[in-house]
Amino acid sequence: PYWIDNGAKTLGQAEMWFGAGRGARSAVVVLFGSGVGACVVDDPMGPGRAIEWGHLTVRVRGRRCRCGAQGCLEAYAGAEALLERWREAGGMPPAGADEETALTAMLAAAYPAEPGTEPGGTNPGTEPAADPGKAPGTEPDATALAVLAETAEYLGAGFAxxxxxxxxxxxxxxxxxxxxxxxxxxxxxxxxxxQYALSYPASRTGIGLGTLGPEAVTVGAALLPLVDFFAQGGRRPESKPSTPAPAWQSALQDRVST
Incomplete structure (x- = not known):
């Protein structure tokens, strides 16, 4: 048999069994790729359920989403939309690059590495201070920073x-x-x-990164046969013994065919 399921759902399965969701009674695992999706888990050992979180409206009469509606979160926060917004604002993604390479270039433009440090050395959500002594071309890209800052707020509202x-x-x-x-x-x-969520549930929700890396969706897909096996109580479905058709039924079928 084949098991086919939603990518956000398999991501949630992997993180709950082997990743950052272990020990949690409930979780929402969000998937960011070209688009945006999520998996809601309320049973740590059972399968979660995929939801179209990326198509919640975050801005009335906003940008047109690839689903056809306007103002969806995915129209602002998916990698495809994020790069498109950067391009519209005057950014210059590498010509002919795939989305992953282009997003890496956007982040590098917004947060250029300090001399002698690896990319990613600045604090999340902070803008590096300008240094007059730096060589030209090492200043943060203000356009990329502005688009990312706006995206962070949209995502925060979506998390709320x-x-x-x-x-x-x-x-x-x-x-x-x-x-x-x-x-x-x-x-x-x-x-x-x-800031946007109700204070009591927000104080009880931790927000963090998954720990299984970019291949977590595939790990979760590999778990689907196991999930089905455990749902059957750890037993393979028993095949019912076949019983021969009664003689009168065979005789009737022969008469009809002639």
Whole structure:
């Protein structure tokens, strides 16, 4: 048999069994790639349920989403939309690059590495201070920073919706784009989430990154046969013994065919 399921759902399965969701009673695992999705888990050992979180409206009469509606979160926060907004604002993604390479270039433009440090050395959500002694071309790209700052607020509002609706113990961020973005401004996104959500459930929800890396969706897909096996009580479905058709039924079929 084949098991086919939603990518956000398999991501949630992997993180709950082997990643950052272990020990949590409930969680929402969000998937950031070209688009945005999420998986809600209220049974640590059972399968979660995929939700179209990326198509919650975050701005009335906002940008047109690829689903056809206007103002969806995915129209602002998915990697495809994020790069498009940067380009519209005057940014210059590498020509012919795939989305992952282009997003890496955008982050590098917004947060250039200090001399002698690896990229990613600045604090998430902070803008490096200008240094008159730096060589030309090492200043942060103000356009990229502005687009990322706006995206952080949209994501924070989206996280607040998840907190108010599901009151999860944890919100975990995964997907190749989520892991890239999260290392930069997850702290800022968390701040907006607490600002927009109801204070009591927000105080009980932790927000963090998944720990299984960009291949977590595939890990979760590999778990689908196990999930089904455990749902059957750890037993293979028993095949019912076949019984021969009664003689009168065979005779009737022969008469009809002639």
């Amino acid at each position: 919706d998840l907190i108010n609706l599901f009151q999860p113990e944890r919100i975990l961020v995964g997907g190749w784009a989520g892991l890239q973005l999260g290392t930069r401004f997850l702290e800022t996104v968390s701040g907006y989430a607490k």
